[in-house]
Amino acid sequence: MEKTSKIFVAGHRGLVGSAIVRALEAAGYTNVIKKTRSELDLLDQKAVADFFATEKPEYVFDAAAKVGGILANKEHPAEFIHQNLVIQNNVIHNAYLSGVKKLVFLGSSCIYPKLSPQPIKEEYLLTGPLEPTNDAYAIAKIAGIMMCQSYNKQYGTNFISLMPTNLYGPNDNFDLESSHVLPALIRKFHEAKENGAPNVTLWGTGSPMREFLHVDDLADAAVFLMQKYDGSEIVNVGTGEDVTIKELAGFIRDAVGYAGELVWDTDKPDGTPRKLLDVSRLHSLGWKHRISLETGIKDTYEWYLAKIRLLK
Numbered sequence: 001m002e003k004t005s006k007i008f009v010a011g012h013r014g015l016v017g018s019a020i021v022r023a024l025e026a027a028g029y030t031n032v033i034k035k036t037r038s039e040l041d042l043l044d045q046k047a048v049a050d051f052f053a054t055e056k057p058e059y060v061f062d063a064a065a066k067v068g069g070i071l072a073n074k075e076h077p078a079e080f081i082h083q084n085l086v087i088q089n090n091v092i093h094n095a096y097l098s099g100v101k102k103l104v105f106l107g108s109s110c111i112y113p114k115l116s117p118q119p120i121k122e123e124y125l126l127t128g129p130l131e132p133t134n135d136a137y138a139i140a141k142i143a144g145i146m147m148c149q150s151y152n153k154q155y156g157t158n159f160i161s162l163m164p165t166n167l168y169g170p171n172d173n174f175d176l177e178s179s180h181v182l183p184a185l186i187r188k189f190h191e192a193k194e195n196g197a198p199n200v201t202l203w204g205t206g207s208p209m210r211e212f213l214h215v216d217d218l219a220d221a222a223v224f225l226m227q228k229y230d231g232s233e234i235v236n237v238g239t240g241e242d243v244t245i246k247e248l249a250g251f252i253r254d255a256v257g258y259a260g261e262l263v264w265d266t267d268k269p270d271g272t273p274r275k276l277l278d279v280s281r282l283h284s285l286g287w288k289h290r291i292s293l294e295t296g297i298k299d300t301y302e303w304y305l306a307k308i309r310l311l312k
Contacts, residue, residue, distance in 0.1 A: 001029065001059050001102075001226060008033040008057035010042060010091055011064030016106055016164075018171045019219035020061050027223065033057055042087045052094035060103040061222060062091045062144075070133050070203075070271055072178040077136035084140035092147050096157050103159040104226050105148050107141040107234065109211075109277055110134050111163060119278035122163070122234050131272045149232045158230055162222060165238035165277050169215035169296065170303040182212060185249055186301055189256040199261040203268035206246030211238050211276050214296035217289040224287045238277035239289045245270075248293075255297045 001007065007024060011017035012034040024032050033055060040051050042064050066083040073080055088105065095103045112120050113128030125145075130138045148159035168182040176184055185202070192200045221237045229235065243251075249262060282288075291299075 003028050004031050005029070005059055006031045006033065006055070006057045007059045007061070008035075008055070009061045009063060010035075010087075011062070013171070014063060014065075014067075015167060015169065015171050015173070015215050016218060017061070017063035019169065019215040020063055020222055022216065023219035023223050042090055043083060045086075045090055048090040049094050049097070052098040052100075056098050057095075058101045059226065060091065060095050060100050061226070062088060062095075062103060062105045064088075064091065065106070067137070067180075068173075068178040069180045069184065070269065073134040073137055080134075081136035081140045084137060085143060088140070088144040088147065092144070092151065092159065095159070096151050096155055101158065102226060102230075103148070103157070104222055105144050105159060105161045106222070107145055107161055107163045108138070109163055109165045109236070109238070109275060110138045111142050111145070112275075114272050116275075118274050119240065119276040120236070121278045122236055122281060125234065133269065133271055145234055152232045160225060160229055160231065161234045162225060163234050163236050163277070164218050165211040165213050165236070165275070167213055167215045167218055169300050172215075172300065174304060181210070181245065182248065182252070182297070183300070183304075185252045186256065186297075186304055189253050189258040190301070190304070192260055193256055193258040197260055199263050200258070201263045201265050202245075202249060203265055204245065204270035205266050206244060206249065206262075206264050208245050208270045208272065209242045209274040209276065210245060210248065211240075211242040212248070212293055212296070213238050213289060214291040214299070217291050220290075221282065221287050225285070228287075229285055233281075235281055235285075236277040236279050237282060238279050239293075240277065240279045240283075241293075242274070242276040243293065251294055251297050252301075255294075255301050
């Protein structure tokens with residue numbers, strides 16, 4: 001990409017898309033195309049086709065997706081599979097039709113089997129059953145990977161697929177019904193602190209292990225791989241380090257300054273017991289994360305505080 005290349009970031013208001021826009025603009029890219037949902041509905045096949053035919057972006061970051069935590073995935077699987085399939089079909093197919101030079105497709109680490117050997121290598125894809133609490137979303141993302149690979153094979157496109165681990169950071173979703181674990185815990189602890197609650201109840205046992213990557217690190221990796229990587233093989237993007245949910249809760253409690261007790265509701269599901277990505281392929285390409293989990297949590301909590309102040 002040149003600094004003046006026309007770059008379309010699909011989903012620029014979301015957690016990942018907004019971080020990619022920040023990374024591009026900070027690096028001096030001056031022609032970044034951003035479209036709100038009211039300006040361009042990515043579920044609308046004709047609207048997407050017209051956009052690509054008219055704008056003809058040279059590079060595309062496909063960060064648009066319907067995402068959510070365990071509860072949202074469990075209660076709305078049809079929406080997760082349908083909307084994600086439609087969005088990525090529209091974007092990827094029209095990127096091909098309009099002659100896009102290169103596309104980055106953002107997948108998810110939930111594409112891997114529930115009981116994958118740890119850490120998870122890219123080649124473990126499709127080697128076992130998925131985690132049932134988010135299999136609809138995972139299958140949509142697997143279809144996106146296969147679509148990129150198939151278009152590369154048949155049409156000679158340059159569409160690459162990145163599989164990020166659990167993400168967090170500015171512009172995350174803090175809704176307790178639909179968010180992922182880290183932002184949900186930030187909000188829970190903050191509200192408990194504000195209300196003087198003596199304890200906070202958390203789902204599961206706290207024993208599952210998870211890897212967390214600050215979204216600004218993911219954005220940096222996405223821009224790096226857009227420039228440096230050409231290949232149909234998927235690339236894991238993560239830290240290569242994990243913590244238990246109980247340890248995560250401790251980091252967040254400290255960052256928020258909550259002094260109460262933690263109560264674990266063991267009747268609620270834990271999800272996958274461990275999910276750590278093998279990032280040796282990414283490291284061999286020359287990229288490593290820079291933001292520590294403790295620093296990232298503090299940064300995210302500060303962003304959350306600024307957001308809720310604006311809403312008052």
